Amino acid sequence: MTSNDAAARAEDIAQAVPFLRRYARALTGSQETGDTFAAATLEAILAADPAEAPTESPRVTLFRTFHAVWSTAGAPVGEADGTLSARAQDHMAKLTPNSREALLLHAIEAFSFAEVGQILSTSEAEAAEYVDIARREMEQAIRGKVMIIEDEAIIAMDIAAIVEGTGHAVTGIARTRTEAVELAARERPDLILADIQLADNSSGIDAVNDILAQFENLPVIFITAFPERFLTGNRPEPAFLITKPFTEDQVRSAVSQAMFFSSTDTLAA
Structure with a gap:
């Protein structure tokens, strides 16, 4: 492998790191635990002999190495905090x-x-x-009530159909921060699925934090077209983050994961 090839491969791996952190967080249930193993993964890749670089894609290499590191440690999850x-x-x-x-x-x-x-x-x-x-x-394993915070009607309807198709009930759809807080107060959801940017330029993050001030133990899934802006490691991050445009599989998986894992972590305002 030439130095140029090695540099390009390293850049590809670096670009995939935020998504490895998302995966590690969802898998272990803990931002701290996920980041610990993501960091150990990078150390293992850096320690590998560059002359023996695998032929698979850099992204596959990154995730495969993570699994080798995580499995060797006994595949731990984060410590239960409640x-x-x-x-x-x-x-x-x-x-x-x-x-x-x-x-x-x-x-x-x-x-x-x-x-x-x-x-x-x-x-x-x-x-x-x-x-x-x-x-x-x-x-x-789990059926529950899902609240949707989304200002685009077609997207909201698509999400609602997917959620209901997996056996969950939709409590309603809110387009703004105010509507979201009022909807949650009327019927407490078991899960919140929230867009970041809302119709009146309010923040879905703020809406969720307002709701969590009333009901602490609610799992949350955020939807955004720019996930890398939130997977930085510089502040608390969501356990589940769906990238727009999303697929039905992504929504189904995230909803099942969030319900199953009962994540209560969210982004800071």
Whole structure:
């Protein structure tokens, strides 16, 4: 590998790091734990012999190395910080091994089944089967009420249809910060799915923080066209972040994950 090739590969890996952090956070349930293993992953890549660079894509290399590091450490999750977190971790322990990882990699990080197989050291067919198993197990485990904060009517309707299609109920759709707070007060949701920028130029982040001031233990999923702006490591980050334009698989997976894991972390205003 030439020096130019090595530099280009390093740049590709660097660009994928925010998305590895998102994945590690969702997988471990803890920003601190996820970041610890993301950092250890980068150290392992830097320590590798550049002359033996793998032929796979840099992004696959990054995630495959993460899994090697994480698995070697015993695949730990973050320490439970309350009743909800402890219950969620108990749920996680009952999932078929590799199924949750495969679902996140495919539905959230958009890896193909073949790439998921490379990352998890399994076959393409087994990776696809893991995803199906995870969907069935997680969607059957928890049903709840979902509140949608989204100012674009068509997008909001699409999200509502996907959420209801997975067996959850939609409490309503809010277009502004004020509407969101009022809707949550009328009917407490079990999950909030929120856009960042709202109709009146108010912030979905502020709306969520207002709601969490009333109801602390609510999982939250944010939707944004610019996820890299929020995956910086400089402030508290969302456990679940969907990138626009999103797919049905991404919404289904994130909703199931957030409900299942009962994440209560959100972005600071």
